[in-house]
Amino acid sequence: MARPRMGIGTYGTINTTELQPGKWRARTRYRFSDGKARQVEKYAPSKAKAISALKHALMTVEADRGGELKPTTSLRLLAQMFLDAKRDVGRSEGTLETYGYAVSAHITPRLGDLTVAEAKPERLQPFLNRVEKESGAGAAKNCRSTLSGMMALAVVNGAIEKNPVRELDRISRARGKKRGSAAIPIGELATFLRKARADADLQKWDTVELIEFMLSSGWRVAEACALDIASVDFAVGTAAVEAINVRVKGRGVVRQQFPKTEKSARVTPLPARTMDLLRRRHDRLKEFTTLVFPTPLMRLRDPSNTQREIRDRRVLLGYPGLSTHSFRKTVATILDKEGLSATEIADYLGHENPSMTQDVYMNTLKGSTRAAEVMGQRLEGLI
Structure with missing residues (x-):
């Protein structure tokens, strides 16, 4: 009776031979996706290691013969x-x-x-x-x-x-779980900023002015951390999102030379007082770096560390649910209440789709006006 043919992507009995002291060979026949069975062998100092090396090689043997993706690819x-x-x-x-x-x-x-x-x-x-x-x-x-x-x-x-x-089933959020961070109530901004400025740890980490910038610009924390003075136009009163800071395994924090999405690449008109803040920081730091919001050691600021710093202080600040995303929601709330449309607010925040802005960041939307003017008026005396 003929021996059954091996299935595609399977192999036969593994045979081992000690060729000389300290050198073993493991060999078998593997049936490739073209239907042909070919011999595959590996060598190692011991029998067990030779078998292990052969089995490992069999997992990728077809890719090693050309890299073509097949049904038998692991x-x-x-x-x-x-x-x-x-x-x-x-x-x-x-x-x-x-x-x-x-x-x-x-x-x-x-x-x-x-x-x-x-x-x-x-x-x-x-x-x-x-x-x-x-x-x-x-x-x-x-x-x-x-x-x-x-x-x-x-x-x-x-x-x-x-x-x-x-x-497969879609993975949904657990019922009753709060969706995202909450905005800071507009009437409580003065109190919040007063507490933040008085916080010794936030001062030590040089995080206070970063918070002030995010509260007026609506930028993501990774965008703000990557801001370079070359992206600021003091004559026009704008700052451009051209990069973000990300942590890369094995490399640490790097300045990625493009933002999160295509829509995220934007030029943001900023209130005059926010431009003054950026000018003061540049005058203070220009001897050491072109970054606007570096760490106290003049290095790239890690967005995750910044988020952790704020989480560590939020209870003492009186906002247990506070996060860096709260600042973006606060900006959206201000612009919404002043009558900007979903499209205008999405442009200011750098959202791909106005519906995202509408669903996640605000309730009702109406009217239209200039975002920078609104933010300047609302933050008058605060920043």
Whole structure:
């Protein structure tokens, strides 16, 4: 009776031979996606290590023969191909790190040995459920997005016919959970700023004027931390969002030379008093740096550290739910109450879609006027 043919992407019995003291060979036959079985072998100082090296090589043997993505490609290899593809098209370091964390912390350890063809909804759904239970909805959403991108790459390369992630349940926010940070009530801004200026730690970290800038500009914390004096036009009274600060694994904080989204790249008209603030900071710091909001040691400011500094002080400031995002919501609230449209406020905040501004940052919208003038009037005497 004829021996059954090996399946595509499988291998036969592993044979080992001690060629000489301290040199072992492990060998087997592997059936490639073209249907042909070929011999694969690895060498190592011991029998166990030779077998282990061979098994590891078999996981990527087809990629080693040309890099073509196939149904037998492991998700471990697919994940790396996905990250490489995103890097090649110039995705931001922050985005790459977000995808990379999903791969290294969750996908590879739990799904890495599955092949593309084996990545079925019935295997992926329990994985996402477990991630959500153990690490939260945010981590599960990140994994779902990364898996979707990986499997889309497999579809484009003909390894599978359709993306299995599309059949998975959406990950929703837990009921009753508050959505985002709350704005500072406009009537309490004077009290808030007085407390912030009197806080010894915020003064030591040189965070007070950064808070004042975000309260008048509506900039994201990463945008404000990256502001360079070359992006400020004192004659016109504007500052341009041209970069953001991000922390990159193995490199520390870097100034990424493009903002979060295409819409984020904007020129913001600023109140006269805010321009005075920027001028004072430049005059004080120009001997050491062109950055407007560096750390006290004149280095790039880490947005995450800045968020932590504010979290550490928010209870004492009287706002337990305060975050850097509260400042953007405060700006949106001010502009909304003064009659700016959703489109005008979205432009000022750098949102891709006015509906995002309307849904998340405000309640009713009406009318139109100039954002910088409104912010200047509302913050008169405060900044």
